[in-house]
Amino acid sequence: MAVINDPWDKNNEQPPDISEIFNKLKKSIKQPKNGKQPNMDQSKSFKVILSIVLVLVLISFVSSTYYTVNSGTVGVLATFGKYNDEVKVPGLHFKIPIMQNLHTVDIKMQTAHYFGNRDMPDEDGVVNRPGLKVLDNKSLPIGIELSVQYTPIASDASKILSQYGRNYFDKLINPLVRDIVRNVIGNYNAESIAQQRSKIGTEISIKLTKRMSGLPFQLTNIALRNIQLPEIVLKKVKEVQLAKQEEQRLAMVEKQAKKEQQIKTIQAKTRLIEVTTSAKADAEKKRIEADAKSYQIKKEAEALAEANKLIAASVTSELINYHSVEKWDGQYPRMILSGGQGNGLMISLPDVTSNKDR
Numbered sequence: 412m413a414v415i416n417d418p419w420d421k422n423n424e425q426p427p428d429i430s431e432i433f434n435k436l437k438k439s440i441k442q443p444k445n446g447k448q449p450n451m452d453q454s455k456s457f458k459v460i461l462s463i464v465l466v467l468v469l470i471s472f473v474s475s476t477y478y479t480v481n482s483g484t485v486g487v488l489a490t491f492g493k494y495n496d497e498v499k500v501p502g503l504h505f506k507i508p509i510m511q512n513l514h515t516v517d518i519k520m521q522t523a524h525y526f527g528n529r530d531m532p533d534e535d536g537v538v539n540r541p542g543l544k545v546l547d548n549k550s551l552p553i554g555i556e557l558s559v560q561y562t563p564i565a566s567d568a569s570k571i572l573s574q575y576g577r578n579y580f581d582k583l584i585n586p587l588v589r590d591i592v593r594n595v596i597g598n599y600n601a602e603s604i605a606q607q608r609s610k611i612g613t614e615i616s617i618k619l620t621k622r623m624s625g626l627p628f629q630l631t632n633i634a635l636r637n638i639q640l641p642e643i644v645l646k647k648v649k650e651v652q653l654a655k656q657e658e659q660r661l662a663m664v665e666k667q668a669k670k671e672q673q674i675k676t677i678q679a680k681t682r683l684i685e686v687t688t689s690a691k692a693d694a695e696k697k698r699i700e701a702d703a704k705s706y707q708i709k710k711e712a713e714a715l716a717e718a719n720k721l722i723a724a725s726v727t728s729e730l731i732n733y734h735s736v737e738k739w740d741g742q743y744p745r746m747i748l749s750g751g752q753g754n755g756l757m758i759s760l761p762d763v764t765s766n767k768d769r
Contacts, residue, residue: 475508484515485568494569516568520631523584526556538580542639543589545596553596553604554639557615559588560631567627574627583626591619601644602651608638 479502480486486499489512499513506513523538524531531539543555561584563571575582595614599607612635623630640648 475506477503477505478513479503480515483519484517485565487514487516487569487572488512489514494573496569498566498568500565514572516563516565516571518563518565518568520560520562521580523559523561523580523588525558525588526636540585542637543592545593547599547601547604548597549600551601551641551644553601553641554637555592555596555635556637556639557592557612558632558634558636559584559619560633561623562629562631564627564629570627584628587622588619591615591622594618601640602647604638605640605648608635611635611638 478486480499482501484501486504488495488497488499488506490507490510494514517536519536521536521538523540525540526542528541530541533539543557545553545555547553563579571579592615595611595618596604599611604611612633615635616630616633619633620630
């Protein structure tokens with residue numbers, strides 16, 4: 412941002428006047444009191460001094476024909492006060508003494524800080540200004556603290572000097588930043604500004620970039636650092652935040668209750684499934700046991716029938732008579748079966764032993 416003048420033009424002084432130097436030299440040579448012409452020694456001293464002065468003037472003239480431009484800056488020559496369009500890059504260059512003066516322009520990144528309540532001293536490439544005070548769409552005061560970084564375009568150094576001069580920040584950049592911030596904040600109300608900080612910062616950056624697109628400066632970065640709201644708005648915002656926190660807490664409690672209810676429902680269903688499964692298992696077990704028992708009885712009956720069948724097939728009349736004789740106890744039977752083939756009659760015999768006893 413700084414513009415440096417050529418040392419030849421330092422403190423707005425003009426190149427030394429040779430005639431003035433000669434007059435001073437003449438006055439410095441003492442004249443004799445009797446008004447006579449100076450002697451040879453005085454004349455010789457005058458010539459020596461004159462020679463020294465001419466050599467010094469020549470050295471000064473030659474040294475003023477070249478100059479250097481430092482890194483981070485560019486040079487612009489002014490010929491009889493008019494800035495040339497050609498920009499001198501860092502390095503050694505030559506110019507016409509007396510006719511041309513050198514002006515350098517700092518093309519390093521410049522930073523403007525807007526913060527605090529009072530103006531702070533500027534530094535090299537850094538400008539410090541108080542925070543911006545603007546109004547929202549309800550005319551409530553809003554404090555904005557931000558930083559703006561930009562870089563002068565080297566090829567437009569002559570344009571910067573001719574149109575804006577040395578203090579281009581106060582003439583152009585500062586009013587432009589204030590205007591953009593005021594217009595953007597004026598579209599919002601104080602209650603929503605805190606929640607839309609990111610959107611506001613982006614909008615300021617976009618609008619400032621658009622406004623600086625045709626200027627000899629390139630916007631590098633905008634950082635929205637702080638937004639200061641009125642006390643009444645801060646109180647309301649705090650109440651809203653507390654209400655939201657309570658709402659979130661209740662929502663979490665409700666969510667936890669639903670989760671617990673879901674867990675209980677799942678547990679009940681699981682228990683029902685377990686009970687149902689156990690009942691089915693018991694019923695199936697009993698059915699299997701009943702089937703097994705029925706099968707066992709059936710098999711036992713079949714085995715018994717088969718045994719009886721075998722027994723019946725092995726019983727003959729001779730076997731029956733044999734067993735009858737084998738088991739006879741010496742007493743007569745009281746009933747006999749007359750006839751054969753199972754069609755006989757049962758006849759009751761008298762008790763022979765009883766009659767005999769009588």
